[in-house]
Amino acid sequence: MSSTALHVVTGKGGTGKTTTAVALALALADRGQRVLVCEVEGRQGIAQLLDVAPLPYEERRVATGLGGGEVFALAIDAESALLEYLDMFYRLGRAGKALDRFGVIDFATTIAPGVRDVLLTGKIYEIARRRGQHQDTGPLYDAIVIDAPPTGRITRFLNVSAEVAGLAKVGPIRRQSDAITEMMRSEATRVHLVTVLEEMPVQETLDGIAELHAAGLPVGHVVVNLVRAALVSDETAAALEDGILDAAAVAGVLTGAGLDPDVAAALLAGGRGHLERQALQQSQRDLLAADATPTVELPVVERTDLGGLLELAGLLREGSLA
Template sequence: MARQASEAGRVAEARQGPWLRRLHVVTGKGGTGKTTVASALALALATGGQRVLLTEVEGRQQIAQVFDTPPLAYRERRVASAPGGGEVYALAVDAEEALLEYLEMFYNLRGAGKVLGKIGAIDFATTIAPGVRDVLLTGKIKEAVNRPDGTRPSGLAYDAVVLDAPPTGRVTRFLNVAHEVAGLAKMGPIRSQADGVLKVLHSGQTAVHLVTLLEEMPVQETVDAVEELRAANLPVGAVVVNMIRPPMLGQADLTAARAGTLDLEELAAGIKETGVEPTAELVGELAREAAQHAERVALEAAQRIAVEALDRPVYELPLAADGMDMGMLYRFAEMLRAQRMVA
């Protein structure tokens, strides 16, 4: 029965995109640029007059670095405007602050919570009960997704929420912890919080997008994460292949370079046309570089096949050769819209 449910979920997910969701969870192996992609996605979603909240939960202040803004506090702050009058707000969700908010909301004990914080009790509690910590973090995200605002046309404070989530190796457990806690807490506020998180994650409002590079380890982690997410019946979204580098040689030259059969005389003639003396050493070095380039292109092609086998929509972003800045971030947002990752 569980397998049938999982297969049914996969059939449904294969038809999705562009991603008209309230919650976009972005994960990826460290170093793949998931925070950059999450930020570009938030800008893309905000384009056209939408209000979007971009959140992080790991305390690393990477969103602040991307937007070149002071460190984020546990308070939503506007960090960017989007074309068409849209706005991107950002929030660093902190477990201790989330617990204080939780104590105030359900027990009117925020003052007592601050005292507990001073003596280290809150840190102790969230350390020995990491499941509770993650429920508090995801609970804050859920609250932002559902928060009403009667002054806005949608009736909601945010048109979409983007979560810069933990990396692929931990994202399934992070998102599924509410299910584990719900099984332990049979009643009370913690159970209600866990149930609320599960409702958002499984209501069709959420998509978990994965960021990868065309390299063996990031692709393998992406494949493993998709399998784990599907096994947990969590909604797998798209795959964003980041840092794409186009081939610098045509297919015939790539084949010859990889086989070591490049026409060295033709290569020397090309060097001479640039005004440089084509010494044997220079020609040989360029031939070796061409061979290495051809090998990389072949490896990337193999990884692309593995990504496509996941049967998810795939979007691509180029390598920012000159580094990331706000201008490039807006360009990335435009590229995601052009590829119809968002409508």
């Protein structure tokens, strides 16, 4: 039987991690295929992006994918996952809810962050193992996309066996964490890192790639988001850099077009600033290229509604992420 493909999307805050995760889910939802996109940070970013009601702790259909398949979404929180875990393995339905009222569950998931990650990833593990209506029909979902924690925490989040080693040597928590780690390191899993072409996000991405490799976790693509296209031609850029295109020349063109020539200096300053930003983008692009991890670039889109997300989904598919 086939296994569910698992795509983990991480990135520094502000790089568009959630947008990329949702766009990837839309790209993966081919005809007849079912894709689940889930978040684990309690931000309800997926719901806000798709303009739907806040997601509950249950799978809900939220969109039609790029190829006509179905996209479902889920918000996973550690407290609900622990209550479900207690009920599933220890039949502590009412007793578990009583613990929740007394704050025991919140205390347990706060005092032991490694256990919290086991609960969050454990829910994903449980969903990935679910079968369709019949055991021989394959997995319930063809792919699961995780809007995961930021790059600086992603290795600890996925490498749960190492994180709980000091807390649980044996027992159900240890068995669960070992099974999750095995899934995260499997051939069906890929960790994608979202960045923008700026120094800090790129460096964090490169550090994250190194940490993931060191932990034996599979790196997929680097998604370079919010790429700004060049606004001037190569000829104009060369003229600006060489000083051939000066204020007098620009003022003459503006006057001939019936425009205010006094803005010539401001236009030149804006053009030079644009070239500097383009040069910075290229220098960071070169750093990523030197790492040899496959990359795909996404432009700044005018809107982040479903139409804009589908546009990004098409680019992700072209970049072989789906």
